Amino acid sequence: MKFTLDNIDGQLVGIAELEGRLDARNSKPLQKTFLEWLEKTPLVVFDCSLLDFIDSSGLGAIVGCLRNALEKEGDVRLAGLNEKVGMVFELTQAKRLFSIFANRGEAASSFAVKPDPGTGR
Amino acid sequence: MKTILAFREEEFAWSHEVFSCVHPLLLPLCNKPFIEFLIDFAILVGSTAVRILCDGGINPIERYCEDGSRWGIALSYGSLHGDDTAETLLGKNRKFCGEERIMIVSGFSFIRYDKRLNYKSLAGSLPEGEWAACPGGSITLSGAPEKPPADGAATPLSLMPLDGMASYYRASMEALETGADRYVLPGYGGEPGCAIGRNVVISKSAQIRKPVSIGNNVQLLGDTIIGPSAIIGSNVIIDRESSVESSIVLDNTYIGEQLEVIGRIASGNRLNDPRSGASISMEDPHLLGSIKKSQTLSALPRKVAHALAALVMISVLAVPFLFLWPLLKLGGRWRSAQIDCHSENPGETISLGKVELDATNALGATASTLSLDRYFRLFRVLTAELALIGSTPLPAEEPHPNAPANALAYRPGVFSYAEAEQWPATGGDAAIVERYHLVHSGPISDIGLVVKAFVNRPHEKSSA
């Protein structure tokens, strides 16, 4: 899982690329490495354009990452969900927990805009 | 007037892949199988006999429609050759056609008609040839008109090809929304726009938003929202706080807790998006319960509870078993054979003793009341190869209920949840109540269900 750091208008934003399957086998490692990324920046984008399967443990891991990020006043925003992965989020209403963007660019630049306190999630 | 319904397998091959558990010609549109819509239209047009032709096997249709007496018409079946045209079909069914005018409906398409209109006189007076058509489907009339041309009363008739999930979804919604006024739909009782079948249990806090169609043997649990535009099949459980809107839930399907099914087709454990054609599997139990509720109940406490309960049963039943078993065995009333069943982890099988207990005499009856025919299986619970209560063990040669590898929603047990609940345990139905309990069962509730299964099973056996 590649993780790069971008600087968007002075904001340090982490971009993580998820690939292939995210299921019981590799959901624990994701949560562990996410904590290291969190040390660098609480604002993270999960680029899921190469992610083609997710089951409940994968979903649980991503929600876990979000919870950790929120504890550090950060956020996890998702980008490039394909139809199948999107369906899992819609079915379990998990999509209500995340801001979801078409691609990593939009997701990253959404961090640059100061979140208007009124509409904070 | 007689009718020929002609189908070619390639027209509905797509449906086999997506809805593998039902024959395409019996695919429900709203709450009625597709073929019945065509039979109704044939009757509306004044047909006294209908013949169904197909180039593949139509055995399931013959078993469903039988001889047509249910609709008061003569129904017969035949085969179709690859390069048959409307004209050669008439030749091949000359005895059936006789001198009558014949309406030939060909192709896997949905007929849009309105039962209140008079198609009979129109069909009798139209000239020979095509009456209506769509890509891959047509309605043609053979022979000279039987009556002079009727006045040009507008009797609209059109065809919609059922060539994939998207068109199937549209046709079903159309049948639901136009409801009972245009089509003959069962179960449309008092309120318009709301058809409910038999043995439907609806929780007080469940909301039904019309138009809705619900089949037989359905449970809608607390705070569920069904509709608007929801088609629910038979043998379905919609679990707490889930919503089903603008969606079709086909027979034998379990929808888990706090799930949102909007604009989808759910069939067995597959959830399909009719527009994009994407589909995901829902047999992953945690996926059946929303992610907010922590799903971390580990298996250990359950396994320990089951083992302890099994130990208790082994010791309590030891005396009656050691007394009855030798007698029954000698009397030839205890026949056992080994059968291979799917184990909990996919790909592996376990060999279980299947005991055939002849309960016609007092000894056999007591043994069966005490479920002694499953006594040996209790020991498999101690080694955690079997749960004390879980799914009905499935013979290995039958396909695994959750074909994909991660079959977490199947856990074979000495007793089954279906036996505890006395749910009609025939094939798909048992699976539904079992999937519900697999998601909800905790160690304590399981023990309660074991007692229920123990008590209900003999009752079920004696009535079986």
Next chain:
Amino acid sequence: MSSIITLTLPGDPLFTEVARQTTTSVASLLTGENHSASDETQFVHDFELAVSEAFTNSVKYAGEHDTPPTVTLTFELEKQRLTVSLLDANSPFSIDTPAPDIESYPENGYGLWIIRRVMDSVTYRREGNSNIISMSKTL
């Protein structure tokens, strides 16, 4: 109600008819309350066809034996389910025959395929030097 009927016949084509008619009458004993007439006639036809195929195969592959070959049919009747097994002393065989490639107009190779299509479950096992093929279907 579960009863067992056993019938041993000489392994000779002449007796296929006996096997067939016995199967038809045993299968017709099974009536379910909530089953339509056509379900029952189809149930009987399926067994008539399956047993006739199995018996014909058993006679065809009887091979040379010092004692004349025999085929033992065992009918196991349960409430809604019938299981018929055939025992013979032929050499072992496999029931996983491929589907007939119909476009090539094959003249044989249909028997076991038909049995597997019309029966709910078919199992084969070897016991000592005899084959036991058992076919079952639920009404």
Next chain:
Amino acid sequence: MIITETSANGIVIVALEGNLDALSAPKLRGSPPVADPKTTVVLDLEKVGFMDSSGLGAIVGAAREKSDPACGIVLSCMNDKVRRTFETTNAQRLFHIFDDTAAAVDFAATRQIART
């Protein structure tokens, strides 16, 4: 099984009565009009009470030997039971099947003329 042969406008009609199984199939397979590749035959199955794979194999095997397998043997008056045995193996796809023998003869006659 009883085999009766008749003919109508140049087409041979073979009518079968009884069971078509391992015992009777060779008789059908060997009957001259059925075995002769050049003769188009209408096989009237109305009085066939039971047919198993040997019977099916005899009909399909005979068709294969015909100069035009698709129309060399035309089937007529099949009852539901026999039709199901055909459908179990998809063999119905190989034949033109009529519910009336006269119609089958007309069809065979037109095909015969078209070919000669």
